[in-house]
Amino acid sequence: xxxxxxxxxxxxxxxxxxxxxxxxxxxxxxxxxxxxxxxxxxxxxxxxxxxxxxxxxxxxxxxxxxxxxxxxxxxxxxxxxxxxxxxxxxxxxxxxxxxxxxxxxxxxxxxxxxxxxxxxxxxxxxxxxxxxxxxxxxxxxxxxxxxxxxxxxxxxxxxxxxxxxxxxxxxxxxxxxxxxxxxxxxxxxxxxxxxxxxxxxxxxxxxxxxxxxxxxxxxxxxxxxxxxxxxxxxxxxxxxxxxxxxxxxxxxxxxxx
Ligand code: ADP
Numbered sequence: 001x002x003x004x005x006x007x008x009x010x011x012x013x014x015x016x017x018x019x020x021x022x023x024x025x026x027x028x029x030x031x032x033x034x035x036x037x038x039x040x041x042x043x044x045x046x047x048x049x050x051x052x053x054x055x056x057x058x059x060x061x062x063x064x065x066x067x068x069x070x071x072x073x074x075x076x077x078x079x080x081x082x083x084x085x086x087x088x089x090x091x092x093x094x095x096x097x098x099x100x101x102x103x104x105x106x107x108x109x110x111x112x113x114x115x116x117x118x119x120x121x122x123x124x125x126x127x128x129x130x131x132x133x134x135x136x137x138x139x140x141x142x143x144x145x146x147x148x149x150x151x152x153x154x155x156x157x158x159x160x161x162x163x164x165x166x167x168x169x170x171x172x173x174x175x176x177x178x179x180x181x182x183x184x185x186x187x188x189x190x191x192x193x194x195x196x197x198x199x200x201x202x203x204x205x206x207x208x209x210x211x212x213x214x215x216x217x218x219x220x221x222x223x224x225x226x227x228x229x230x231x232x233x234x235x236x237x238x239x240x241x242x243x244x245x246x247x248x249x250x251x252x253x254x255x256x257x
Contacts, residue, residue, distance in 0.1 A: 001164035001231075001247060003041040003122075006032065007154035011171035012237030013048040013080075020055055026087045028240040032127055033091035035243070041122045043161060044095075045130045045154040046084070052076035066138050073134035084129055094126045099133035102147055105156060118161055130157060155221035159228050166225050167246060168218060169237025174254035175215065179204045191255050195223040222256040231257040 008028065015021050032042050050062060050069060053076025063069050081097050088095045098117065103110035121128045132153055147153040151168065158166040176186040182204075192199065203215035218234055225232040233246050235253030245252045 002039070003043075003161060003163045004035070004165050004167060004247075005043045005045060005154055005158040005161065005163045006167045006169065006243065007045040007150060008047065008169045008237055008240075009150070009171065010047040010051045012169050012240075013046070014051040014055070018055055018060070020052055020083065022083065022087075024238070024240065025083055026090075028237075029084065029087035029091055029093065031240045031243050033088060033093035035247070036093060036125065036127060040247075043118065043122070043128050043130065043157060043163070045150055045157060046080065047131065047150045048080050049073040049076040049131060049134060052080045052083075055079075070134050070138065077131060077134070081129065088127065094124075096121050096126050096128050098128050098130045099135075100130060100147075100153065100157075101133045101137045104160070105147075111160070115160055118157075122161075130154075149217050151217040151221040152224070155224040155232075158225060158230060158232075163230060165247075166221070166230065166232040167243055168221065168232060168234045169240065169242075170218065170234060171236065171238070172215075173236045174234050174252075175199075175203070175219070177202055179215070189254050190251055191257070192222070193226070193257060195219050195226065195256075226256055231255065 012024060013021055032044060036042050050073045053072035054062065056075055056079050057072060059072065063072060077099070084095055098114070100114060104114045105111070118128055130153065132147055132150060137147070147156065154166055154168065172180065174188045175192065176188055178186040180186045200216065200219055203219050222232050233253050233255050235242050235246060242252055
């Protein structure tokens with residue numbers, strides 16, 4: 001795989017106690033910078049704006065009102081980029097921020113502009129860091145502006161840049177026969193080639209208080225990736241060095257191919 005999109009979920013960026021997982025972010029920056037130097041083309045899709053915003057504003061509970069969520073996300077997005085810039089710079093790696101909305105699906109010109117920007121950044125050896133534009137895209141306007149979540153966004157980006165692989169990092173080792181949080185007998189699927197309704201029934205919602213999409217949205221992302229004959233690996237983002245093992249061809253997490 002030469003062109004790789006990596007998606008990291010909030011659960012990998014935040015500790016359950018509300019602290020920011022700086023060690024994890026640093027390891028991610030280390031791994032992605034190293035891959036970039038090996039000639040891989042890397043695009044990062046990162047959640048975490050609301051989690052980091054809550055941390056900055058000392059909020060214990062995710063706000064329920066949409067404008068409040070948007071405000072917290074706006075604070076958190078800048079703070080998160082601050083952290084990314086700082087960590088990546090210790091590995092001499094430049095980054096860039098792209099905040100996208102569904103425009104890139106709906107309008108060919110917007111789509112083309114985003115594609116051009118991404119291609120240019122990759123050519124300039126810069127790692128684009130993408131998130132949904134939470135200020136513009138609110139849940140109320142669902143299908144008009146919102147992607148659904150960053151799982152969908154990462155699959156759309158992977159399609160847009162014709163990525164060879166989408167690596168989705170979550171707080172779980174892969175896709176299981178049932179939610180391992182509630183069923184200790186659940187077993188890991190190492191390889192899935194089609195998303196059946198039966199599989200979709202085995203997926204439930206988010207795991208942590210920060211999680212958003214849950215497993216259903218990860219399967220839907222996989223479905224999109226499979227439709228373009230590309231591949232996706234769902235793995236645990238606790239130790240981002242797992243990305244090396246994945247690219248090494250080791251059996252890690254769940255491979256959708
Ligand atoms: P993220 O923040 O990484 O996007 P989510 O909380 O949205 O993570 O989704 C991951 C969670 O999905 C897991 O922690 C797990 O509890 C839950 N889950 C539900 N069904 C399954 C399943 N069949 N296999 C694995 N995890 C599942």
